Amino acid sequence: MVYEKLRDLTEEATRKSGFEAVNFTVEHPANLELGDYASNIALVLGKKNGQNPMDVAEKIAEVLRQVEDNSLSRIEVASPGFINFFLSKEFFSKSLKNILEDKQFGKNENLKGKKVIVEYTDPNPFKEFHIGHLMSNSIGESISRLIEWNGAEAKRACYQGDVGLHVAKAVWGAVKNKESGIKNQEWGKCYTEGAKAYKENDTAKKEIEEINKKIYDRSDEEINKLYNEGRKESLEYFETIYKKLDTKFDFYFFESESGPFGKKIVLENKGGIFEESEGAIIFRGEKYDNSLHTRVFINSDGLPTYEAKELGLAKIKYEKYPYDMSVVITGNEVNEYFRVLLVAMSLVFPELAEKTKHISHGMLRLPSGKMSSRTGEVISAESLILELKNAVKDKFKETRRDSDDKLAEEVAVGALKYSILKQAAGKDVVFDIGKSISLDGDSGPYLQYTKARINSVLEKCRSLGIESSANGGQNFEIERVVYIFPEVVERASTEFSPHYILNYLVEVASRFNAFYAQNTIADKNDPESPHKAAIAQAVGQILESGLHLLAIPSPHNM
RNA sequence: GCUCCCGUAGUUCAACGGAUAGAAUAGCGGCCUUCUAAGCUGCGGAUCGAGGUUCGAUUCCUCGCGGGAGCGCCA
Numbered sequence: 001m002v003y004e005k006l007r008d009l010t011e012e013a014t015r016k017s018g019f020e021a022v023n024f025t026v027e028h029p030a031n032l033e034l035g036d037y038a039s040n041i042a043l044v045l046g047k048k049n050g051q052n053p054m055d056v057a058e059k060i061a062e063v064l065r066q067v068e069d070n071s072l073s074r075i076e077v078a079s080p081g082f083i084n085f086f087l088s089k090e091f092f093s094k095s096l097k098n099i100l101e102d103k104q105f106g107k108n109e110n111l112k113g114k115k116v117i118v119e120y121t122d123p124n125p126f127k128e129f130h131i132g133h134l135m136s137n138s139i140g141e142s143i144s145r146l147i148e149w150n151g152a153e154a155k156r157a158c159y160q161g162d163v164g165l166h167v168a169k170a171v172w173g174a175v176k177n178k179e180s181g182i183k184n185q186e187w188g189k190c191y192t193e194g195a196k197a198y199k200e201n202d203t204a205k206k207e208i209e210e211i212n213k214k215i216y217d218r219s220d221e222e223i224n225k226l227y228n229e230g231r232k233e234s235l236e237y238f239e240t241i242y243k244k245l246d247t248k249f250d251f252y253f254f255e256s257e258s259g260p261f262g263k264k265i266v267l268e269n270k271g272g273i274f275e276e277s278e279g280a281i282i283f284r285g286e287k288y289d290n291s292l293h294t295r296v297f298i299n300s301d302g303l304p305t306y307e308a309k310e311l312g313l314a315k316i317k318y319e320k321y322p323y324d325m326s327v328v329i330t331g332n333e334v335n336e337y338f339r340v341l342l343v344a345m346s347l348v349f350p351e352l353a354e355k356t357k358h359i360s361h362g363m364l365r366l367p368s369g370k371m372s373s374r375t376g377e378v379i380s381a382e383s384l385i386l387e388l389k390n391a392v393k394d395k396f397k398e399t400r401r402d403s404d405d406k407l408a409e410e411v412a413v414g415a416l417k418y419s420i421l422k423q424a425a426g427k428d429v430v431f432d433i434g435k436s437i438s439l440d441g442d443s444g445p446y447l448q449y450t451k452a453r454i455n456s457v458l459e460k461c462r463s464l465g466i467e468s469s470a471n472g473g474q475n476f477e478i479e480r481v482v483y484i485f486p487e488v489v490e491r492a493s494t495e496f497s498p499h500y501i502l503n504y505l506v507e508v509a510s511r512f513n514a515f516y517a518q519n520t521i522a523d524k525n526d527p528e529s530p531h532k533a534a535i536a537q538a539v540g541q542i543l544e545s546g547l548h549l550l551a552i553p554s555p556h557n558m
Numbered sequence: 559g560c561u562c563c564c565g566u567a568g569u570u571c572a573a574c575g576g577a578u579a580g581a582a583u584a585g586c587g588g589c590c591u592u593c594u595a596a597g598c599u600g601c602g603g604a605u606c607g608a609g610g611u612u613c614g615a616u617u618c619c620u621c622g623c624g625g626g627a628g629c630g631c632c633a
Contacts, residue, residue, distance in 0.1 A: 029577070040576065047613060080613075082577065124633075165632055198632095255633090280631050291561055299631040306633050336562060336628055360563095362626090399596060423571055426563075428626080430570065440596075441582040442571085449596055457593045464593095491574075503572065506581075510598095517589090517598040536593095557594080 001486060002071060003027075003037055006085055010039050013063035019045050019056070032480055035076065035084030042081040053081025089475050095483035097470035099538040104149075106485040106545055110493075111152035117321055118144045118154055120329035121247070124161040125234035126170035128188040129241055130378040131364040132331055135429065138420040139361055140329045141247045141551040142498035147327075149549060150493040155250040155321055159313060162231055163256045168212035169194030172204065174226050175211070187230050188380070209301075216259075216303060241381055244413060246551050251320060255309050262312025263304040265348060266297045273347045283307070285340040295340045306334075307341050314345060314352045325355050327496070332360035332426060359496050362428035364420065388412035391437050392445075401558070410553035411437070411445050417552050418444030421498045442506050444552055447543060450509040452558045453516070454540035460522040461533045472531025476519075478511045479535065485542050489549070498550055505546040512539045 007026045015021070024041035042060060046053030057077040064075050064083070073088040099105045120140020123133045144154040161167070173190030176197075177183075197204035214220040215227055235252075242248065266274050266281055274281050279300035285292025297308040304312070317326060330338065338358045346353035366379070389405075389412040396403035415436040420429055422442070436443055461468070485504070492500040512535075521532040547554045 025574085025576090027574075027576095030573075030580075031577075034577070038577085043576075043613075053613075078577070080577075122633095161633065169632095278630080282630065293561075293628085294630055296631040301631085303631090305631065309633090330633095331627095332563070333627060334633075337633090339562085362563095395596075401594090401596085419570095427571095428564095432570075435570075435583070438583080438596085443582085443596090445596065446582095449594080453594050453597080455594095460593050495574080499572085500574095503581085510581085513597055514599085516593080517595095520593065522593050558596080 002087070002091070002483070003487065005069075005071070006037050006039070009064060009067055009069070010041055010060065010083070013060050013067070014041055014045070016063050017059045019049075019060070022048060028484070029082075029084065032477075034078060034082075036087045036480060037085040038078075039083045039085075040081075042077075042083060046081055054079065057081045057083050087480070092475055092479040092483070093470050093472065096479060096534055096538055099482065099541060100468060100470060100534060103541065104545070105541060106489045107149045107151070108486060108490055109151035110490065111147065111150045114152040114324045115321065116147050116152045116154045116325045116327065117157050117251070117317055117323045118147065118327045118329070119157040119159050119253075119317075120144075121242075121249075122159045122161075122330070123234075123238055124164075124166055125231045125238075126162075126167050126187045127191050127234075128378055129238055129381045131381055131384055131431075132378075134245075134381045134384070134416065135361050135364050135420050136329050136331065137242075137245055137247055138417045138551065139359070139425050139498065140327075141245065142417075142421060142501075142549060143327060143329070143359070143493075143496050145549045145551060146489065146493040146496075146498065146501070149489050152324075155323075156247065157251040157253060157317065158249045159253045159258075160235075160255070162254045163215055163259060165198075165208070165212055166191065166195075167227070167230075168208045168215055169198055170230065171215065171223060171226055172197070172208045172211050174230065175223075178226075187234060190230075212303070213301065244385065244409065245417075246413075246553070251317075253313055253316060258309040258313040258316055259304045260312075261316060262308035262310070263298055263302075265311055265315065266304070266308050269348055273344065283340065283344045285343060288343050289339075292340050292343060293336065295337060295344075297344075307337060307344070310338075310341050311345055311348065314356060315349060318352055323355060325357060326352070327357045327359060329359045329361065332362055335360050357496070359425060361425045364429050364431050366431055366433075385409070385412055385416065388416060388433055388437065391433055395437055403558075407555055407558060410555050411448060411558065414444030414448050414547075414552045416444070417550060418442075418447070418502065421502050421550055424497060424499050445558075447505055447509055447547060447552070448555055449558060450513060451540060451543040451547065451554050452556065454512070454536050454543070455556055457516075457521050457536055458533065458540065461529075461536075464522055464524050466522055466524065466529050466533050468534035468537045469530035470534050472528055472534075474528065474531075476515055476532075476535060478508075478515045478539065481508055481511055482535075482538050482542060485545070492549075501546050501549050505543060505550075508539060508542055508546075512536075 003026045022044045024044050026037050026039045029038045042053045042057035045056045061075050061077050061083050071091040073086045076084045121137040123129045144156050147154045170191035173193035177185045198208050214223045274283050280296045281298040282294050282296050284294045295307050296305050389408045392408045392411045419431050419436045488504045523529045
């Protein structure tokens with residue numbers, strides 16, 4: 001990439017000017033008027049040697065100006081000591097050509113040969129697939145795709161709690177319903193009833209704990225039957241949502257599997273890493289780090305907790321797929337458990353702990369009042385998507401466009417994912433349906449719309465017989481942004497941050513829309529028309545690739 | 559009380575120790591006989607407070623204040 005070349009040139013010029021080697025950066029200035037790239041090397045050197053950075057910059061820039069390279073048009077020095085590089089028309093033409101020739105422009109091979117497993121979504125059978133799972137899914141799917149675009153093989157994994165107290169609560173609710181003659185009760189509702197009873201009623205609490213044990217040892221025929229039905233039903237339902245979200249998992253892991261295995265591992269390490277206390281088996285996090293807590297790994301009933309299961313899971317994953325990196329995406333409410341877990345894991349399976357990367361996300365909140373839906377109950381992913389879809393349909397009617405169900409859903413999913421991915425993961429997302437589909441500004445539909453517009457203009461070019469050509473007589477501002485895409489892909493992947501892609505796409509789209517407003521692209525009498533068509537094509541390609549990396553649908557027209 | 563995360567325009571978000579802190583929304587204008595006006599374009603408004611490190615701090619450190627999550631048998 002260009003910036004690598006600029007780094008090398010700067011380094012060499014610095015040496016030739018008689019300065020020592022230091023750490024420095026070559027980055028895009030915040031404002032493109034200042035240059036396409038800027039280096040802070042003179043600031044670093046000036047500080048180190050007590051010299052005026054402007055003088056240092058001038059000296060280095062003087063040497064750089066001697067370099068014959070047709071990528072560069074000019075080099076400037078600016079206060080307080082930046083060296084600014086301006087790229088040439090030749091460079092922009094060449095990169096435009098590159099983009100048109102490479103349908104996967106932006107992809108790199110930094111992680112070539114690496115195996116990465118990404119775990120996300122993790123809904124629990126018997127419980128609702130709620131909007132929190134949407135967050136995990138959107139982020140996880142995008143991170144998986146980013147990793148693939150960095151050359152690695154990414155396997156998607158979904159880990160599901162098919163045993164545990166929450167299941168017992170749901171099964172308890174189902175048993176009660178059956179006893180009172182209610183049929184076909186939804187599992188989500190059974191769970192809600194069970195959870196309520198568990199909190200409020202001591203008898204129910206004991207019954208649920210009893211059921212929990214029975215689920216683990218599968219000792220009760222009646223319970224087994226209910227359990228099997230519920231599990232199957234939930235899992236099939238989840239698949240219908242994955243389809244809408246364009247996710248396909250390679251592996252499914254279950255707590256019924258990681259539980260016993262995790263328990264075994266903990267017991268094997270009892271006495272050393274884990275110790276017995278009050279009938280449970282615990283890990284004393286404080287022993288290793290003051291900010292950690294003691295965590296229970298096996299409870300006093302002999303059942304493995306989240307932590308033990310997770311420990312077992314790391315190993316199970318590795319046996320199934322010997323990974324170089326394991327990315328685990330969860331809500332940030334488990335952050336501290338995960339920290340403790342990683343310390344415990346570093347003692348039991350040091351090589352796995354080292355390969356594990358935990359990414360957490362905040363909650364998806366709805367602005368109060370608007371759609372906070374029946375008193376505090378969780379909102380299901382399905383109902384949110386449906387609501388969005390209806391809002392999109394209304395919007396289509398308003399603007400008198402044709403729409404079908406599929407298109408409305410693509411726009412709805414795009415709006416939703418955009419809202420989730422637009423900010424750095426970790427913080428809560430405030431999701432406003434109206435804003436997300438308003439399209440007055442940055443939104444999923446804005447990107448989709450821009451892409452659809454490009455599709456349309458390119459069709460017009462084709463019908464007029466205008467062929468894209470990267471050779472043009474002039475330069476357009478938009479060209480100073482399109483070549484950057486690979487850098488963004490690289491950064492987003494190494495930092496596990498899809499929002500870099502999203503922010504970049506908005507910038508490209510907005511610049512393109514300005515370009516589109518100022519220029520007629522398809523014009524037989526304009527000698528620049530092929531060049532403009534090439535720009536539209538390149539931007540279209542970047543939007544297409546970028547939307548793919550975000551797993552946002554890209555409708556052909558809208 | 560302890561631990562972790564967070565505090566940026568009215569609101570929702572950006573800013574990899576650097577240049578004039580960017581967008582979008584919301585408000586008021588302008589632009590469709592011409593490729594999709596769900597677009598473009600013009601005009602205000604912000605770094606929670608106090609110190610410190612640095613040539614340079616929204617960013618790093620300390621202390622306040624405010625918000626969120628968690629604090630031994632749920633996940």
